[in-house]
Amino acid sequence: MNNSAEDLIGSYLDGTISQEEMAELQEHLRHDSKVRDRFLSMLRVDGLLREVASRPDTAISRLSSSHRKPIISLTAWALGCLLAIIGVILWLLPSSPTIPVANVGEVRSAKWLSTPLAPGERLTSGHEIKLASGSIDIHFDTGAFASIHGPAHFEIGPANHAFLHYGKAYAEADTETSEGFTIQTHAGEFVDRGTRFLATASPDGFSQVHVTSGMVDVKTPGFAHRSVTDGGGIGIESGQIPVMIQIEPGLSTPDFSFPNLPPPSQTDYASLHSDTVDMRLVTSEKSRRPGGIHPNSGNTEVLFDGDGQTSHDRPYESVFFDNSIHGHFLLNLGKSIPISRIHTYSWHRNADNPQETLRAVQRYTLWGSNAKAAPQFPSPEWTRIARVDTDAFFDVKAEQIPDRPTQQACAIFSNGGSLGNYRHLLFEVLPTSNFDGHLVHHTFFGEIDIFEATSE
Numbered sequence: 378m379n380n381s382a383e384d385l386i387g388s389y390l391d392g393t394i395s396q397e398e399m400a401e402l403q404e405h406l407r408h409d410s411k412v413r414d415r416f417l418s419m420l421r422v423d424g425l426l427r428e429v430a431s432r433p434d435t436a437i438s439r440l441s442s443s444h445r446k447p448i449i450s451l452t453a454w455a456l457g458c459l460l461a462i463i464g465v466i467l468w469l470l471p472s473s474p475t476i477p478v479a480n481v482g483e484v485r486s487a488k489w490l491s492t493p494l495a496p497g498e499r500l501t502s503g504h505e506i507k508l509a510s511g512s513i514d515i516h517f518d519t520g521a522f523a524s525i526h527g528p529a530h531f532e533i534g535p536a537n538h539a540f541l542h543y544g545k546a547y548a549e550a551d552t553e554t555s556e557g558f559t560i561q562t563h564a565g566e567f568v569d570r571g572t573r574f575l576a577t578a579s580p581d582g583f584s585q586v587h588v589t590s591g592m593v594d595v596k597t598p599g600f601a602h603r604s605v606t607d608g609g610g611i612g613i614e615s616g617q618i619p620v621m622i623q624i625e626p627g628l629s630t631p632d633f634s635f636p637n638l639p640p641p642s643q644t645d646y647a648s649l650h651s652d653t654v655d656m657r658l659v660t661s662e663k664s665r666r667p668g669g670i671h672p673n674s675g676n677t678e679v680l681f682d683g684d685g686q687t688s689h690d691r692p693y694e695s696v697f698f699d700n701s702i703h704g705h706f707l708l709n710l711g712k713s714i715p716i717s718r719i720h721t722y723s724w725h726r727n728a729d730n731p732q733e734t735l736r737a738v739q740r741y742t743l744w745g746s747n748a749k750a751a752p753q754f755p756s757p758e759w760t761r762i763a764r765v766d767t768d769a770f771f772d773v774k775a776e777q778i779p780d781r782p783t784q785q786a787c788a789i790f791s792n793g794g795s796l797g798n799y800r801h802l803l804f805e806v807l808p809t810s811n812f813d814g815h816l817v818h819h820t821f822f823g824e825i826d827i828f829e830a831t832s833e
Contacts, residue, residue, distance in 0.1 A: 382412045400476045477501050478536050482514030488527070504533040508544070515539075520555035521569070523548045534561070541578045549573045551591070564613035565597035570604075575772050582615035585622070587770045597621070600792040608782075609636060610770035614763050620791050622763050624739075624770045626782030633685045633722060638786045641722055641824035643683030646714065648826070651681045653711035658696075659754075660704045669702040671819065677706075685823035689783055690728040695821035697736065698806060702819070705754065706804035708827075713747050715795040715830035718788060719802075721765075725821040726783040734781045735818040738809040739767045743789060745799035754803060762796055763789045768809070795830040802827070 385402040388394040394402065405412040477499040484496060490507035494500075506513060508527030515523045519537045529544020538559045539546070550558035550569040558569040560576045562584035567576050572591020578584045586593055587610040595603045595611050599619050605611050612622035625635045633640035647654050656677045658668030673692040686694040698704035721741075727733035744759040752758035765787050773781045789796065804825075809818050 382409070383415070386412075386415065477518070479515050479517040479533055482516050482522075484514075485512045487511035487513055490530075500533045502533055502535045506531045506533070517555065517558070519550075519558065520552035521548065521550040521558035523560070534559075541576055541584075543578050543580045545575065545577045547573070547575050562613075564615045564619075565595060565600075568594040568596060570594060577769065583612065583764060584615075585610060585612035585770060587772055589772075597792075606636060608771075612763070612765075612770070618791050618795075618797055620763050620789060620796065622765055623788045623790075624765070624767050625786050626771070627724070627784030627786060629689060629724070629726075629782075629784045631685070631687050633724075633784065633786070635786050638720070638788050641683055641685050642720070642826045642828075645683075645720075645826040646710070646716075646829045647681045647708075648683045650711065651678070654681065654827075655709040655711070656680065657707045658698070658704060659707050660698070660702050669698045669704040671697050671699045674698075680706075680822060680825045683824070685722050686724045686821070689724055689726040692821065695723075695725070695823055697821050698808070698819040700817050700819065701808055703808075704806050704819070706802075706806060706825070707751060708802040708804075708825075709751060710800055710802070710827070713798050713800040715798050716745075716802075716827060717795055717830035718790040718826075718828040719743065719762075719796070720789075720824075720826040720828075721787045721804075721822060722785070722824040722826075723820050723822055724784040734783050735809045736821045737767075737781060737783045737785055738773075739765050739785055739787050739820055739822075740807045740809060741765050742805040744803040744805065745797060746801040746803070747797075747799055748801065751801045751803075754805075759803065760797065765789075 382402070382405045385394065385398055385405065388398055389402060479500045481494045481496050481498045481500065484494065487493070488509040488511055490509050491505055494506065494513065500515070506525060508525060508529045510527045512524060512526045515525065515533070517537060521537060523539060524547040525531045526545045529546070530542035531544065531546060532540040532542065534540055537555065537557055538561065540561045542563070546560060548558060548560055548569060550556060551571055551573070556569065556571050560567045562576065562578040563582045564584040567574065567586045570592040572593055573589040574593050575587045575589065576584070586595065586605060588605045588607055590607055593605050595605060597613055597619065600621065603611065608626050610624045614620040614622065623638065625638050628634045642648060658670050658677065660669035674697050675693040675695055677696055679694055680696055721739055723737050723739050725734060725736035742764050743762045744754070745762050746752055746759050748758050767785050767787065768781070771782060806819065809820065
């Protein structure tokens with residue numbers, strides 16, 4: 378171990394360490410196991426010396442701090458107390474709120490719910506940024522960068538960490554020192570691996586990440602760690618049964634090829650039991666056809682044939698609602714089954730106007746019920762399983778519509794092996810925003826796969 382770290386530990390124990398030296402010591406402790414071991418050893422001895430020195434009749438009380446040496450003969454009680462103190466100090470030390478870890482960059486049209494910040498201000502761990510609207514850029518000392526867009530509540534963490542309580546944060550960490558930059562939400566952690574990504578969080582706990590480039594590790598209690606790569610996204614729906622929503626763009630070919638998700642299946646429960654699985658289209662609004670189906674839409678059977686569309690503009694191979702309708706897919710599975718996964722697939726690009734891709738977007742809320750007969754909707758007998766908005770995952774803006782993925786897949790699953798036991802599923806389908814304040818076009822759904830937990 379180098380002498381500078383030894384000196385820093387000595388200054389810390391003597392109480393003479395400066396803020397700059399504390400920051401330097403934190404870096405040593407994070408990255409050097411030998412420094413950590415030495416710190417523990419000296420902290421243990423220092424605690425012992427202070428405890429013994431409090432007895433006036435001991436010669437050891439006359440030892441100066443420069444003569445600290447390891448002492449082995451500790452009582453069990455003293456050792457336990459010292460280890461407890463060491464644990465608390467080590468837990469607190471990396472999060473010391475007195476050490477600046479970031480500074481404010483550009484501030485744009487910010488309306489504040491917290492103390493206003495100006496460009497150049499230094500921020501310490503624990504500093505909370507609350508925006509009603511507008512945006513602010515944060516530059517971390519590690520080289521990580523985050524742009525916060527209101528409404529948002531963003532909390533600065535120790536060194537290379539932050540907590541997004543709600544709102545939207547664009548993050549970039551493409552340097553060696555910033556790798557591992559972590560944005561935590563109430564649902565989990567998004568850990569950068571040399572990339573750019575978007576993290577969002579809602580006040581009720583729903584969180585999602587979309588990776589623009591590179592890779593992000595997703596860490597969620599109860600789930601195995603997952604990695605998301607370029608163009609992919611993961612959502613986390615907190616609840617009694619935690620649910621993940623994985624969304625990926627396809628290659629826009631008839632084989633429905635995706636980076637990680639499988640193509641439409643012919644062996645899922647819905648395909649194998651298509652004779653007993655009943656699907657109805659339901660809407661309370663006026664429309665030209667029963668259930669609000671679009672006049673050019675195909676029949677509902679195409680959603681369970683194990684195939685997607687054969688091309689990017691095949692309305693009769695798709696199922697979609699009439700324009701502007703708030704519609705529902707209501708499925709009766711015939712019996713209550715434990716559901717492990719649900720996959721939905723869409724594909725569309727207008728043949729006459731290639732820039733028009735609004736019917737590729739998947740935008741729905743999935744509900745489940747185990748009642749013998751399908752309850753009226755909405756009612757407490759329906760359990761919300763997941764919320765899906767692929768435009769939010771891909772962070773599509775008005776000027777980026779031509780770049781929206783035309784072929785999309787969404788997988789909904791739980792790490793516990795089952796999303797729950799359900800007899801009925803309801804997809805509450807919303808039309809797609811055309812970014813002028815109106816909801817008009819509906820998605821070209823090509824396939825819905827439902828997998829039984831015991832059959833995989």
